[in-house]
Amino acid sequence: MREVFDVTIIGGGPAGLYSAFYAGLREMSVKIIECQPKLGGKVNIYPEKVIWDVGGVPPITGKDFIDCIVQQGLTFNPTVLLNTKVDKLTKEGDLFVCETSTGDRHYSKTVIVAVGGGIINPKKLEVEGAERFEQTNLHYRVQRIRDFAGQSLLISGGGDAAIDWAWELSLVAKEITVVYRGDELSAHEAVVKKVQHANIPIYLHTTIQSLVPDETGTRIKEVVLYNEKTKQTSVMRPDHVLIHHGYERDQSFTYDDAIKPELVRNYFCKTLPTGESSVPGIYAAGDIAHYDGKVHLIAGAFQDAIHAVNCAKTYIEPKADKSGYVSSHNAIFESRNRALIAEAVKQAK
Ligand SMILES: Cc1cc2nc3c(=O)[nH]c(=O)nc-3n(C[C@H](O)[C@H](O)[C@H](O)COP(=O)(O)OP(=O)(O)OC[C@H]3O[C@@H](n4cnc5c(N)ncnc54)[C@H](O)[C@@H]3O)c2cc1C
Secondary structure, three states, X not given: OOOEEEEEEEOOOHHHHHHHHHHHHOOOOEEEEOOOOOOOHHHHHOOXXXXXXXXXXXXXXXXXXXXXXXXXXXXXXXXEEOOOOEEEEEEEOOEEEEEEOOOOEEEEEEEEEOOOOOEEEEOXXXXXXXXXXXXXXXXXOOOOHHHHOOOEEEEEOOOHHHHHHHHHHOOOOOEEEEXXXXXXXXXXHHHHHHHHHOOOOXXXXXXXXXXXXXXXXXXXXXXXXXXXOOOOEEEEOOOEEEEOOOEEEEOOOEEOHHHXXXXXXXXXXXXXXXXXXXXXOEEEXXXXXXXXXXXXXXXXXXXXXXXXXXXXXXXXXXXXXXXXXOHHHOHHHHHHHXXXXXXXXXXXX
């Protein structure tokens, strides 16, 4: 028998996870569908970056912040599907149907679209055989700063991410070299100046031509560089190679024509500030939502989520309260609060 959820949330980033929490608080049944193997959304591309600007949260790394939002998002045990891409949203009778790339169909009374700017993956190095080094010393993101402590590092790229990391990792790495195919770095000027003053070598017009494996075949031993201007090659032997060539975005998620909400640039969902799209039953939260005054930050995603859930709730139950109760007045937390107080009393004894 097919299972029908009150709300299906497409996307498991900050907006999707907070929607799941808030919908649980409003006693709705929830399914999250996320195409990546991990929850957390775009924050997964900056796990070591320190986030300073989420209200009430002291400076926290992206990685630790993901742990917090995942824990909160799963409070009411939503059904979570990972590695599942929703290709199309359609409708069958009164129910919305999320059609996935594997041909599965997920039924729901309402849908919150929380797909952000799309499915984001780092652009891979276009060098033959590069993928075999991804488990060892070829990186597309900085997972742990400590991995680079005392190591020599070659960074390829000239944008903000590459140059920010050249600067930050220069505090821990033994040696850093930057190569960039262009004739001028495109990163923020202030950081470029810091990198130049720190005498970090920057080779412009230079690309990685090939990677030479060590005897195990799994680690990069040598990097062959090619200078487009001089037409010369040179060889480096860094301990690690970090690639920051930008990101690929998949924005192919779409709607059946009969329920297609008003879109902006054929992707972003035009909504009211309350998350309501032009189609009743379809709501948007987070970076995908487009309205005057939209805040493209994590804090903005949280507010969008509350609105979207409240609208979904009253779409299903028109007589339901327009908004949820604050957690201290919400019966759903009563037993959890009691358990926390009992634990605190036990600790104090
Ligand atoms: C480098 C960088 C640094 C940032 N730093 C900060 C900061 O310091 N503070 C701050 O507040 N904000 C910061 N932001 C912005 C913040 O990350 C975003 O505003 C926030 O992640 C938006 O959350 P979201 O849930 O709307 O979208 P996302 O985080 O993009 O999540 C969307 C999710 O939907 C999934 N998805 C997409 N399409 C589909 C599909 N068809 N089927 C299934 N799943 C799908 C994606 O895989 C993704 O997991 C930063 C952004 C970047 C890029």
